[in-house]
Amino acid sequence: MRERTGLSDQVERVRRLERELADAVEFAELAEAEADEASLDDAAQQLGLLKDLAARAELEALLSGEADANDCYLEINSGAGGTESNDWALMLLRMYTRWAQAHGMEAEFVEETGGEQAGIKSATLKIVGPNAYGWLKTEAGVHRLVRISPFDSNARRHTSFASVWVFPVVDDKIQIEINPSDVRTDTYRSSGAGGQHVNKTDSAVRLTHIPTGIAVACQNQRSQHQNREQAWKMLRARLYELELEKREAAAAAVEEGKSDIGWGHQIRSYVLQPYQMVKDLRTGVETSDTAGVLDGDLDRFMAASLAQRVGASREAAA
Numbered sequence: 001m002r003e004r005t006g007l008s009d010q011v012e013r014v015r016r017l018e019r020e021l022a023d024a025v026e027f028a029e030l031a032e033a034e035a036d037e038a039s040l041d042d043a044a045q046q047l048g049l050l051k052d053l054a055a056r057a058e059l060e061a062l063l064s065g066e067a068d069a070n071d072c073y074l075e076i077n078s079g080a081g082g083t084e085s086n087d088w089a090l091m092l093l094r095m096y097t098r099w100a101q102a103h104g105m106e107a108e109f110v111e112e113t114g115g116e117q118a119g120i121k122s123a124t125l126k127i128v129g130p131n132a133y134g135w136l137k138t139e140a141g142v143h144r145l146v147r148i149s150p151f152d153s154n155a156r157r158h159t160s161f162a163s164v165w166v167f168p169v170v171d172d173k174i175q176i177e178i179n180p181s182d183v184r185t186d187t188y189r190s191s192g193a194g195g196q197h198v199n200k201t202d203s204a205v206r207l208t209h210i211p212t213g214i215a216v217a218c219q220n221q222r223s224q225h226q227n228r229e230q231a232w233k234m235l236r237a238r239l240y241e242l243e244l245e246k247r248e249a250a251a252a253a254v255e256e257g258k259s260d261i262g263w264g265h266q267i268r269s270y271v272l273q274p275y276q277m278v279k280d281l282r283t284g285v286e287t288s289d290t291a292g293v294l295d296g297d298l299d300r301f302m303a304a305s306l307a308q309r310v311g312a313s314r315e316a317a318a
């Protein structure tokens with residue numbers, strides 16, 4: 001039913017674009033015949049909006065990867081920079097939450113480890129929505145922030161790093177076999193706000209896949225059983241993403257960039273002082289609207305990265 005709904009939405013989108021294009025052209029011809037400059041400007045604006053919608057629909061049509069239509073987990077880890085990087089990781093968490101909300105998706109909290117003074121050391125979100133993984137997979141990598149630190153009494157400029165990793169939710173169509181003896185289970189007390197129960201029992205669960213070293217944690221449910229079930233889903237998703245990376249030639253560069261959350265590995269720079277600029281170092285796309293980007297306006301970067309990745313895949317196939 002989900003696949004049927006997705007296909008139906010795609011067909012209806014194309015039909016709606018065709019109808020609105022025909023209406024806009026007819027309106028423009030009528031305005032031109034009557035020499036109505038104001039109406040001509042309105043028609044031009046409407047055609048511009050339709051062009052943007054068509055471009056986005058074209059990109060979404062390229063989301064044909066095995067798991068592109070799936071929901072996804074988005075994991076954020078602070079890097080070099082201490083408290084400043086912890087705060088930067090929290091800013092990224094807010095940015096992706098806002099992006100998901102703006103696109104009608106749900107951002108479900110899975111796990112969070114707070115920083116010692118401010119911000120977070122790590123956090124995991126589950127993004128639920130159409131093509132969530134297809135769009136967000138281009139965000140994986142190290143993000144660099146340059147700003148005057150609010151935690152520095154001397155108001156000096158600081159550079160901070162945080163990593164973002166994205167992996168798809170594995171649905172029933174994808175079978176992932178895991179040997180239980182290869183997985184170590186640890187339980188601990190949940191952190192953060194909670195009622196009488198949350199901080200008094202070892203309800204949080206961390207699973208470590210010993211052969212690969214992959215670790216996942218969940219603490220958002222009240223019972224250890226529920227957290228364990230969610231953690232196993234996350235582990236299957238992580239292992240599946242690892243397999244996808246092995247299959248994709250383009251993932252070699254991404255995997256190489258995961259070695260360190262610091263200089264030389266960033267995919268995007270966010271400069272707030274001495275000037276305002278966000279620049280994607282893979283595609284060259286940049287904007288001075290830093291406030292908009294940090295508030296979730298990421299479509300221009302995702303679209304450029306997706307188009308670049310699809311282009312590279314086609315060249316490799318040719």
